[in-house]
Amino acid sequence: VQLDRPAARLSLAHVLVAFLAFGIAAIFGMLQGLDRGGVITLPKWLNYYQVLTAHGVYMALLFTTFFIIGFLFSGVARTTGGSLPAPARRLGWIGWWLMVIGTLMATVEVLAGNASVLYTFYAPMKASPYFYIGAALLVVGSWFGGYGMFVATHIWKKKNRGKPTPLLAFMAVATMALWQIATIGVALEVLLQLIPWSFGWVPTINVLLSRMLLWFFGHPLVYFWLLPAYAMWYVNIPRIIGGKVFSDTLARTSFLLFILLSTPVGFHHQLLDPGIPPQWKFFHVVLTLMVVVPSLMTAFSLFATFEMAGRAKGGTGLFGWFKKLPWGDARFMVPFMGMVAFIPGGAGGIVNASYQLDEVVHNTIWVTGHFHLTVGTAVAMTFFGIAYWLIPHLTGRKLTPAANRAGLIQAVVWGTGMLLMSGSMHYLGLLGVPRRTAYTTYMNDPTALSWMPLQGVMAVGGVLLFIGAMIMVGNVIYLTWFAPKGFEEYPVGEPAQQEEVPRLYERWPVIISLAAVLILVAYAYPLIDVIQNAPPGAPGIRTW
Ligand code: HAS
Incomplete structure (x- = not known):
């Protein structure tokens, strides 16, 4: 099935903005890495925190969001007949424009030095209101993208009564449903707290509440990044390696578990924050360990897929099948490297x-190391792997052997x-080296000086990543x-065997209600507590 032109254009518009953001983010990433490693000193008008903010916002928020929406739209179109209905496309384009406008607003503010608040924009660090409005537009735009996918799948379902939604379209809907739930937290924070406060309409801000709302969003955000990569691993990889999807139902189950479990876990980012009773933190820790389960299911399913494909190609013995996988194919090899990185990333x-x-x-x-393995390697390399077939499919071109080779070299770099x-x-994290600090020797403290050689290695790694990013951008062009x-x-x-998809799996009101109940149990009391008991008058801390 070839995507028709209107659907392809929508998808491509998202993917290209994503890689533009990626290229810019890579430049900022290298600059901040070299500055932190003491190799260069950034000028005052473009300082470390400004560059770090730009790197985080461009890489973690813009590259991912644009790419994900472009890829998922294409997946919905591909598995529901090759096109997108007009209302879905219209919603997609409204979303794209809102996201682009939001991006431009945020960019201007970051470059002007009015928003050096890093990608988590923790209060009481304050940015210009236009940075927050830009961020809000990005989120609202992404909602429209989600609505477009919901509409497209709904129309398909009406025409195909009784049939389960195709797996890739189902995964797109699940990912965007998760995103709708997650973004409630950041939307409330930005609209009710940060914007009024940064305009000066209210004098102070409840910092504890703002952090709670941010992390309500922040952890499911990482699964919003991860699930499209999982979709690729579950659905596209089997075809690329000449195998079958191990189990359609298992894949759907793991996505549903993410919807249920990825939000009520935010306190694991706040285990050292004040204002949250330890029993609530412990409850979120328990739920966090439960949200690991769908990832373990995914790992299991991937091994099974690989083994089945390898054996079908004549691989024998305990590991003979492993050799039969298409190691020279960038569409497989690059995401595979991401999967391997995700094992230590997930363990971390x-x-x-x-x-x-x-x-x-x-x-x-250490935490920075953790997320460079997860989002920076597992997710990003999967997105690279997708780009190698998605972009030529959308532009009516071919992935040539030379582009494939460049992809493999890029992956090694x-x-x-x-x-x-x-x-x-x-x-270094285990030695206690703090994250998010510019170059410092702490007044030539011997302990801090002993960190320097490895900080230098970090900077070398950063340079390699920059080179890798430029190869990638070249390949995209x-x-x-x-x-x-x-x-x-x-x-x-194709699935390895025909399975009956349980009807409950598509009853979205039931699934969303279950997720809401879990969220209420995990968050209602601590939220009320932090609103009611915020110390009034403490500088920078008050209820809205
Ligand atoms: Fe995380 C902090 C806990 C997954 C991203 N995380 C972060 C931050 C980011 C991030 C960005 O509990 C920093 C936020 C900030 O700026 O402050 N994280 C977890 C847990 C998981 C997890 C339990 N994180 C991710 C993913 C991310 C991501 C995914 C991005 C995409 N994370 C935390 C915590 C913090 C945190 C705390 C706060 C720390 C602090 O103190 O601030 C789990 O979901 C991980 C489960 C994953 C697995 C791995 C399964 C492996 C698979 C691959 C199979 C491989 C194959 C190939 C088949 C159990 C599926 C095999 C081939 C061979 C040859 C072997």
Whole structure:
């Protein structure tokens, strides 16, 4: 199935903005890495915190959100007949414009030095109101993207009564449903707290409440990044390796578990925050360890998919099937490297989530290492792998052997860069090195001086990542405008066996209500507590 032009244009518009943001983010990333490592000193008008904010916002918020919406739209179109109904496309374009306008507003403010608040924009650090409005537009725009996907799938369902939604479209709906729930937190924070406060309409802000609302959003945000990568691993990879989807129902189950469990866990980012009773933190820790389960199911399912495909190709013995996988195909190899990185990345997450262990690593550069393995390697490399077939499919071109080779080289450069950078970050974190600080030797303190060699390794890793990013951007430009014309397959795997999808799996009101109940149990009391008991008059801390 070839996507028709209108659907392809919508998807491509998102993907191209994503890679533009990615390229800019990579430049900022290298600059802040070199500054922190003491290799260069950034000027006052473009200081470390400004550049770090730009890097975080562009990479973690813009690259991901634009790419995800572009990819998921294409997945819905591909599995529901090759096109998107007009109302869905209209919603998609409204969303795209809102996101672009929001991006431009936020960019101006960051570059002007009015918003050096990092990508988590914690109060009481204050940015210009236009930065927050830009962020709000980004979120609202992404909602429209989600509505577009809901409408497209709904129309398909009406025409195909009784049939389950195709797996990839189901995953798109699940991801965007999760996103709708997650963004309630940040929307409330930005609209009711940050914007009025930064305009000066209210004198103070309830910092504890703002952090709680941010992390209500912040953890499901990471699953909003992860689930499209999982969709690729579950649905596209089997076809690329010449195999089958191990189990359709298992894949759907893991996505539903993410909807239920990814929000009521935010306190694991706040285990060291004041104002939250420890029993509530412990409750969120328990739920966090439960949200690990769908990832373990995914790992299991991937191993099964690989083994089945390898054996079908004649691989024998305990590991003979492994050799039969298409190691020279960038569409497989690049995401595979991401999967491998996700094993230590996920294990690090479990360390973070373990209440007592987090006391060791919280606010150290270990956490930065953790998210460069998860979002920076597992998710980003999967998105690269998607780009190698999605972009030529959308532009009517071919992934040439040269572009494939460039993809493999890019992956080695990126992977090595991450290994050096993230490895050093994890180690330094255990020594207590703080995250989010510009270059400092703490007045030549011997302990701080002993960190410097590894900070240098981090900077070398950063340079490699920059080179990798530029190869990627070059490949995106090539595949969009210069590769030879032709047809590139949009790979979608078939299930290994026909399974009856339980009807409950598509009863969205029931699923969302269940998620709401869990959220209420996990958050209602602490939220009321933090609103009612905020110390009035304390500087920078009051209820809205
Ligand atoms: Fe995390 C902090 C806990 C997953 C991103 N995380 C962060 C931050 C980010 C982030 C950005 O509990 C920093 C926020 C900030 O700026 O302050 N995280 C977890 C847990 C998981 C987890 C329990 N995180 C992610 C993912 C992210 C991400 C995914 C982005 C995409 N994280 C935390 C905690 C903190 C935190 C605390 C706060 C720390 C602090 O103190 O501030 C779990 O979801 C992880 C489960 C994953 C697995 C791995 C499954 C493996 C698979 C691959 C299979 C491989 C194959 C290939 C098949 C259990 C599916 C095999 C081939 C071979 C050859 C072997």
